[in-house]
Amino acid sequence: MLTDPNPTIRRKLIEVSLPLDEIGAASKKQKAPKGYPTSLHKYWAQRPLAACRAVLFAQLVDDPSAWRDRFPTEEAQESERNRLHDVIRAMVPWEASSNETILNAARWEIARSVAWNIGEEPPPREDGEAILRYLQEKAPPVYDPFSGGGSIPLEAQRLGLRAYGSDLNPVAVLIGKALVEIPPKFARQAPVNPDARAEAARGGAWQGRGAQGLAEDVRYYGKWMRDEAEKRIGELYPKATLPDGSEATVIAWLWARTVRSPDPAAKGAMVPLVSSFMLSTKEGKKAWAEIVHDANAPDGWRFEVRNGDLSAEEEARLKKGTIGRSGGGVCALTGSAMPFSYIRQEGKGIGLGNRLMAIVAEGKKGRIYLSPTVEQVVIADQARPQWVPDGELPNNPRDFKTPNYGLKTFASLFTPRQLVALTTFSDLVAEAREKVLQDAVAAGRSTDSTPLHEAGTGATAYADAVATYLGFMVDRASDYGSEISTWLTDDNAIRGTFGRQAIPMTWDFCEANYFGKSSADLNTISKVISEVVSGLPANSDSFVFQRDISSKEGYKKSYIINTDPPYYDNIGYADLSDFFYVWMKKSLQDVWPELFRRLSTPKGSELIATPYRHNGSRDCVEFCAVAFFQAIGKRSSN
Known part of the structure; x- marks a missing residue:
């Protein structure tokens, strides 16, 4: 949708054909490669990035049949369509997500459709920066009103578009902000940690691009957190004595x-x-x-x-x-x-x-x-433990099995040692933030004290940004460090809490050592998160905000809407998110006060059918859940 009140409605590529086999193969679930964005933070039903990228492209690029003056014959249209399919085939593999040559080719095709529709010609194919500027100025923004794990806004941004997302769930909102909103604010800026400043003093100019400077600081201060935590609670994690006495x-x-x-x-x-x-x-x-x-x-x-x-x-x-x-x-x-x-x-x-x-x-x-x-x-x-997370687990017997066995609270999902560790990590997020702030000022960043949640971009906001990713470290540590986590006997490795979209009852469980060599080690966790940040596009100003979709606040008709709504009744997003929310609130409430002002995630207007929230007989419960879903959905679509 363009801002022109009477635009010419042209047929899009998605309405005609797509190379579905290649898109499907690239979207097939597999072990997340290094830097894969879903590794940033656990969420449920995260959309395949390849499919999001392909669909966005095909939604914005005109089908050749829409331009009969340029492609007058069916043969010419089919030839051009096959060429566009080749562009899609090239860009859907994960390896292409960091290949600027391939991405610029895709961006140019979008820019060409935008330009032709307003009577202009696109920038030169070889001028990547000009193409990005053109898309920022002339292409319609993409908006996902159910952004969840952030796949659609992220891929819109990767294609050079302004990307917007919203969600009712504060956990999802912060994941989206960490993927598309925060990195562009600090793109192409050198890291501020002491090691980086010492290197700069020796004449080593910063050569990073995108959010790589931010990623380096996440890794540095994540390691500081790990080392400081080991000093404080390392005695709770003793070494083992081997048969030979070592x-x-x-x-x-x-x-x-x-x-x-x-x-x-x-x-x-x-x-x-x-x-x-x-x-x-x-x-x-x-x-x-x-x-x-x-x-x-x-x-x-x-x-x-x-x-x-x-x-x-x-x-x-x-x-x-x-x-x-x-x-x-x-x-x-x-x-x-x-x-x-x-x-x-x-x-x-x-x-x-x-x-x-x-x-x-x-x-x-x-x-x-x-x-x-x-x-x-x-x-x-x-x-x-001197602190434990508040709150009882939901009365949702389908997805939460532990209350049936007396484990009714969030605190009951962790051993005392796990609670001590996670509390220590949470407290260290605030301490690390203060160190980042001091180092950012020392590195010459603006002393503007506007916080990140108020759109600041100075030293204070930068410290908030690094702290946000460090808070994600705590969440990943909680995923690998609960009484629901188990040991994989075939891989000799740790499986996190959410092997599926539920909290099951586990009989034998794995308590990881956060200072050992495994996926639960804080150094490993900070490295995984920093690798994601390093590879994010960070090429356009984008925004993710908390919003009830039935509200019209913040909605603009000039958006291109691209979304995949929540599952009808298959996933209890809010209930599951509370597992992380209780730790996020402790780690990041001062950084994101509006997101974490509640005791738990909002559930009253969540757009899913949740029978267990309605009292009565089975038929009555199902009827009430369906009626609720339809009522919220109707308000959302009006």
Whole structure:
């Protein structure tokens, strides 16, 4: 849509044809490559970047049939259409997202359609800067009213367009700001950290582009956070003693939940709930835990880790554990059945316990699995959190399983040691922000004290920007560091809390060492986030704001609307986001006061059908949810 009140409506490429096979192949879910934007922060149903890029391009570029004076025959139109398909084929692979030659070719095609529609000619193909300026001045902005994880605004910006997004959810809004709004404010600026300033003093001119300076500072101050945290709480993360007496860094502690046995013969013992005793299923590196009856151990049993070869039958037995997905569990001491109804009752009553099952350490030739020790358990028990996140988990039995077993609060999803660590990291975000501010002033940045949330661009705003990404570090640490996180036995690695779009109940869980060599290490986390920031386009002023879509505030008719609305009832975005919101609020409330003014994410007008929020019979609940969805949707479309 152009600002001309009577524009010529021309047929767009998307209305005719697209190279769907290539777009589909590039959009196929795969392990995120280095710098992939979804690694910045977890969100749900994030759209494939390749598809967003292709659809935006085809939505803005005219089909050749719209210009019969230029392409008078069907053969000429088809030839031109195939050429445009080749442009799409070249730009959809992830590798093309940082290739300015390929991207400029795509931008020029958009600029050409815009120019022809207003009676002009586009800038020269080879002048990338002129093409970007032209798109900024003449092309309509793209607006995604359900921007969520930010894929559409990001790809609009990558194509050189002004990009706008909005969402009701503050977590989504801040992700969008971090992707498209913050980087352009500080693009092409040198980092301010002491190492970078020392290099500049030696005559080393900053050669970075885009948001690479910002990314360097995120990495530097992220490492400072990690080192400072280790000084403060490192004693809670001891090394493990190997069989030869040497010490090794712990990667993770693997815990099993326990429940009081219903069998009188067990004499009230707390027995393990283990989904699988296998710790590593890699060929040649198999490891597992066994239950050993020991009268001197608590409850008369202990875990012992073993390594070696296994027959297929033995491995199948160990994989069964003591609890499955159906039927419940069995008492490891007596073999008595423990149905889920009983485990739920005990969990809500006296509560479930935890028992250390194994220790994963970093050896000279890979991961080493060790039996638990009393010393390791004693140190873990010394953790005393001074703060815990507020709030109860939603009464959403479809997606939140832990309340069925007595784990009803956000705090209950973390061990005491995890709470101490995440609280320490959150507090360090504010301290790091002050260091960034001092260093930014020392580096000669403007002393304007306007904060980032009020559109500042000086030293204060820059400190807010770096702090925002450091706050994302805390969130990523919480994802890899909860009682829902598990150990991947085939990869010998940590799986985060959100293996799927829910918070399930996990029986044996992984407690990561934030100072070990894994995906949960703070140095690894800061590197992942800084790599994303470094690769962001940062080429146009863009904005993401919090907005109820049923409101008309902030809406402009000159926008090109491109969106993918929330799933009808498949994902509880707001409920799931609260897992991160409680940590964001602690880390970043002073930086983004408007976004984090509430106790939790807004849910009353969220555009999804949520039956569990409506009381009554099943039919009534479903009817109310559908009616709510339709009412909000109607207000949104008017």
